[in-house]
Amino acid sequence: MPIIREAAAGGEAPDLRVWPVRDDYAIVCRVSDPVVQVSDLRKSFGDTLAVDGIDFVVPRAATAALLGGNGAGKTTTLSMLLGLLLPTAGRIRIFGEDMLRHRYRVLPRMNFSSPYVDLPHRLTVRQNLSVYGRLYGLAQLKTRIETLASDLQIGEFLDRQTGQLSAGQKTRVALAKALLNEPELLLLDEPTASLDPDTGDWVRGYLEIYQRRTGATILLASHNMGEVERLCSEVIMMRRGRIVDRGSPRALIERYGRDTLEQVFLDIARAGTRFDSREAAQ
């Protein structure tokens, strides 16, 4: 495995990280490379353009948000990043790999959670985690489930059917599934939707802890401005399938002369034509 030896030799390229794939092949990427690189990404459904030529990068260990109203293209973008939806055009690179050609090299290193995609209701929580743990090829599955059960406080209902849980409990279970493989890239679609403020706050707190502990990169789609302000270092504002602005929450708030990100969001949502014409001018 010459690639691995070269990287292991270390001195000249301490920035390299090696992922053995087979005996004769390994993926090597730089720690400093962006985890997500999207260029000129488009998706149309018939005549409807859902995502219209967007470009963005998410650096390693960052928490970024796709922010926008209904139909802005956030979930469509996340779906394409996950490989669940094929783009009409454009490129997606994750960990330096082309997602359209090599998604199976990347999928073991990422995971996903959404309140709109259920785990099987008639399986117990433990059974669900056990099935997904095997799908991700976890080496020490029982230990991993016990650890997550303790971290996410789901131990008391591990042996209850998933369909019998409350919304808050289901969200924690979905998060446990999403963290089973300790993903380096975590994609979250509205992670605290339909949760009461207390549970929502708990989830946000846990994500912060996870991100700090593992250095994972998190990309979330959200309507919740408070959540985005608290968690994210980078915000990508979307409207009608396009990126209309981006920056840190603080920078956006200052740029628009507002007090909160919610006010910025409303400015963008209500003054769509202004942005469309500005973009056209650019």
Added chain:
Amino acid sequence: MSATAVDHRAALARFSPARLGAMVLRYLYLLRSSWPRTLELLYWPAIQMILWGFTSKFLMTNSSYVARAGGVLLAAVMLWDVMFRGQLGVSVSFLEELWSRNLGHLFVSPLRPYEWVLSLLTMSLVRVIIGVVPATLLAIPLYHYSIFTLGPPLIAFFLLLLIMGWGLGLMIGALLLRHGLGAESLAWLAVFLLAPASAVYYPVSVLPPWLQYLAWALPSAHVFEGMRAVMFEGVFRVDHFMAAAALDLVYLLFGGAIFLYAFRQARQRGALLQMGE
């Protein structure tokens, strides 16, 4: 980081028995979670066998055709159930994923579509064994008929009908991927469209000539002709066996190809995230 938790070589393998096993485990958990569902698997084959057992008993003294080989109707109904349960086994496991809106989670994991297909086929075999074997055993004390008297050809008939069921199940799965749960009723009804031309209870020669052409394009018609040849003449018809095996191959390859094509189309449309109740 994740290297400590995940066996990356296994996760990146093109085919993983562990992932196949995980999916089979998922469906076994489902079966175990609901005893009415398990009972249902046993119920219909048993009821069918009882009904046809009495019919056979009556016809034994009133029909020279049945009198020539007492178990011909019972053997036919049991083998027909192999095909029906084989197809249903694929379709129902597939439908479970639609009902639970689980496809989005499954296909952001390293699971490959063909591993999923293999797990559906494995579960189909499990469901056929659970459903059909008890009915065949029940026929022995009730009607003094054992389908196992067919001998080694029974294995060939079983496999040929099971594989045809798989092919049909995959084709129906493709339709479900295309049309969602709106096409759910196809899972239960489609195979019965083929029953008349399959010549389950009567010879193909009974059918009108135009329907005979269709019948000979079905592996099932060859199997049931072959079964009658064994029962009436004590002969294993290699020609029917070869024809059924060749047709099975076509059905299975076509079913698999159209299923994987429909899967890719579902990714084009974003249906993997949206599909469900």
